[in-house]
Amino acid sequence: MSAPWKHVWITGASSGLGENCARKLAEQGCHVSISARSEDKLNAIADGNSNISVYPCDVTDREKMNAVKDEMEAAHGPVDLVILCAGAWFQSSLTEMKPENFQKTLDVNIMGVVNGLDAVLPDMIARGEGHISWVSSVAGYGGLPNSASYGATKAALINMAEGSHGELARKGIALSVINPGFVRTPMTDKNDFPMPFLMEPEDAADKMIAGLKAKKFEIAFPWQLVWILKFLNILPYWLYLRIIQKIA
């Protein structure tokens, strides 16, 4: 199996979905530049794999994101696919408000994507080609209990993708928004509630890569949870709110 991209940049690649996509895309012949804050974990992933290079950075640091992007392009050529996967999750509700967690979630989940776009988009626009993707979540389809800050950021990412798809397409750039359900990763390992249709990260990475190869606008999985939540979100609010409370 081979992939159509020469150089892929993945943020949030030190574990979970990002790591699994990096390993699989490297196996499929891409050169993969991986970023996250944990340099030791990135080095362990790249160890012995000449198709993976390490570019540690914090996605909230726009200057550093631009600097590592220039560095990786100088070494491996233009980034033709970016997977903006870094994310932060805290259980959050308004009655037990922790504004600092809201701030972190906004900084990583939204500004981390914006900073990635700031680094890659101008060159892609100049070249008239490229593929942008970011990882949102099915939690962005509609409000869910205890997900006030996370859900709000993921909803914003879906909204931003919907509004930007046509504009980017006219510049020759493909855009995909990735909406996973529950996947077993360090992020969900700390959850103390049932996670229906929980997937393994290897299977989730396969779905992500297949969707990216097909240049799908939305890449969402597992289908069972996706369709349940999509259905709930077309219901009138009086019914949606009742069902969501019951589930909670």
Ligand SMILES: NC(=O)c1ccc[n+]([C@@H]2O[C@H](COP(=O)([O-])OP(=O)(O)OC[C@H]3O[C@@H](n4cnc5c(N)ncnc54)[C@H](OP(=O)(O)O)[C@@H]3O)[C@@H](O)[C@H]2O)c1
């Ligand atoms: N697992 C799920 O069920 C699920 C479901 C829907 C959506 N998602 C989304 O999928 C994406 C990946 O999550 P995951 O499940 O694979 O969790 P994960 O294993 O915890 O991965 C999160 C990644 O983000 C990186 N990261 C966090 N803050 C960062 C920062 N400030 N700068 C740079 N990198 C940062 C982490 O690396 P460092 O700590 O080394 O920086 C790590 O590589 C996230 O956007 C998440 O919201 C996950």
